[in-house]
Amino acid sequence: MRSDFELRPSFVIQISSFDIPLFIRRKEASTAMTTTALPLLRDFGDRFSPIVVKELRQGLRTRFFTAALLLFHALIILLLASVLLDAPVQTVNGIFWGIAGLMLLVVLPLRAFNELNAESSDGTLDMLTLTSIPSFRILSGKWVALFSQSLLVAGSLLPYMVARYFFGGVEILREVAALIVLVLASGIITAALLAFSSQKSVLLRIALAVGVGFAATPLGLFTAFLVVSNEGDSLIREFLTLAAWEKWSLCGGIVALACYIIWFFLALGASRIAPPSENQSTRKRMIVLAAHATLTLIGWLLGWFGNEAEYAMWAFIPLVPLTMLAAMDVLTEDPPLYPTAVAVLAGKGRAGSLLGRILHPGWPSGVPYSAILVVMTLSILVGVIMRSSFSRWDDFTLFMLLLQLAVFPPVLISLNRSNRFANWWVVQVSMIAAGMLLAVFCEGMGARDLGGVGALAPVTTLFAAEIVGYSSRDGVLQIGCVCALLWTLAAFVRAFLNFPTYTALENEARQLNPPRHDAAE
């Protein structure tokens, strides 16, 4: 085959001179490796995910982790030593939990800040893709490794908690509850930062990290409330008076919600780094739909059968941000390019095609999907209004409607053409900025009525309602809701215009031969 090539003989002669020493060296070294190095690779069993093994091997060796761990323990030891010098126990408790919170909620999760972007920019993500490890396993493996290091730090707090118990002034149940809240919050923040680390823009990642920080502030404050304030003590006592099933339901519900949020962020990140041939969306959408349906059902049940209709808010309040996040996720997905991405549902006939219009990857199917989530969430509120004597279509209801419909305008506005995810956030931030500018302008000009212009878009309507004052507020909110519905309708139209892409891919997927006929392609 290669005999016709003139230059080859000289090449072989040249190479031969390297062959002998090279292979001799190989044989010697290979014997050495068999006896020493290779057994070291048994440190993690085959059951561990390769990503977990890699991340743990790397993560535990980083200077950052070692330095942070040593500094953390040095500070805690110094703090406890101060008790022996008659420092007030209450102050020491506050500082102790402040340091623990800083470590678990800020320092350790921040290691996820650049994780996926680094894999992408270093070119290692391509190589991971070629190993056929699913993107979700990459995300989950990284999260498990990072979170287990946080657990290691949280676990190392236990001896200090015992020591403080002997110093006095410590209510053990409150401390354990605070530690559990911190650990759960740490897991959620790590998952969120990991998901957002898929974005190239540092500015966007910083902005999102700040947003995550704001969103997590209530959890930090709740921890402080638990361990420092006297009301924390009465909250624990109140919890202890609940029936056993109520205690388990509450604790189980909180843990389940935390697990769901963590899973959601990991799935969000996975769909951002997935190769175009991989479908990371359909399964995610089905799980999100199931979770939202469950929460909606709980909301209805609490609303209809609870002692008070407002109990439904326990389900409604968490659903509001979760719906917005889920909608943001699906509305920023790129449309699929490969038939493999729609093959799951394409093979299920007409029903599959119909379901595909809400479950296939890509923003066009994301529009009706998001609308379903919004309707489900708002239906709880409708249930409350129908049963409650004081609730009506008041400001709160309209605010919530606007908030939920605010997810759609970025589908129609393009400020960042190359990245839909960035575009969604840029549009929302621009809307907030426009609302604030409008408020400043109207205040400066003394023309509050001009604020009504803000009713053109959902986010700016929230500002406009404040600008125009109490008398015109209802009118502005109602106009804002009508405009928001028009935005939603326009998003639907744009989505429908893009549905032929799905039809073409579905046809292509159906025509694909089964694996045994591949060669005949």
Added chain:
Amino acid sequence: MPSPSSHAPEIDRSQPAVVVEDLHRSFGALKAVDGVSFTIDHGRVVGFVGANGAGKTTTMRIMATLDSPGAGRVCMGGHNVVHHPAKVRRLLGWMPDAFGTYEHMSVLEYMDFYARALGFKGDERLRRIQEVMDFTDLTPLADRMSNKMSKGQTQRLCLGRALLHDPQILILDEPAAGLDPKARVELKNLIRILAQEGKTILISSHILSELGEMCDSLLFIDNGRIVHHGDAQSMLRGTETAGETLVNVQIAGNPAKLLEWALTAPLVKVEDETKRGARLRIQAADDDTLAGVLRRMIQDGLPVLDFHREERRLEDAFIDMLGQIDRGRRSEPPPLPGQNDE
């Protein structure tokens, strides 16, 4: 040399190893790949040549399922990259031009990570790592941090990773870039052994002489289009100016004598002056005419020390080819207004 493993994917040998048909890929207004078509048979080593931005890496990334084709068909081992990307990945070894290693991870751990990721378990994993590390001569570097190695060692690490699952098709993007001569020879050695194993290899490189040595045939790409596909000899022949030969002549004494002689000699033109003579372009390619020119030089009293035909290099042939294409483009009439508006 890596032995076949149980993870070796199936390949359909009744079809060419690589089929690329009318492949297109654009990035905005830029047409990176514009109707590329070629096939590669099993066990062939093919060089992929082109200037920076010619479309080599884009084509290779599409073949490796890392990018999606805008239009056209790409089949690797009988599997369409769009329809069966997972199968294609299993039979493909990919070595990119730029890739990162991991911090705080030794060479051994790096290989272990990818072996685990590819599904190797237990003793089979350890055996496979050892085989590949022996083959790529990475064993002495087992404990070295993977991000603290020389360029040549890193290239061998990347090749080792690409070989872990014993792929039948290898795509190597600029594997010799930045390597010192010794590392280049070692890399060529490895590629030669892999070719003898019957693997299909597509290599891109800027160093054409190296590709000429290693490859059965060469694919030349320019502006997203294949401009030549054939072996090195056909490339050299194809771009040779018909009926002309360059001859390097050295004489004893003053080289001006040679230049004066060339002015009056039939069929001879001076191409360049050299320190002890000149490069002459002779309007003939047959041996008899060349011998006649040498005979006449001696009869006319020139003290000829050296007279030899210049071998054309692949680089020259490639540049000539690009020049021919460029001249062809310029000679085309400009498009009429509105002709390109569709």
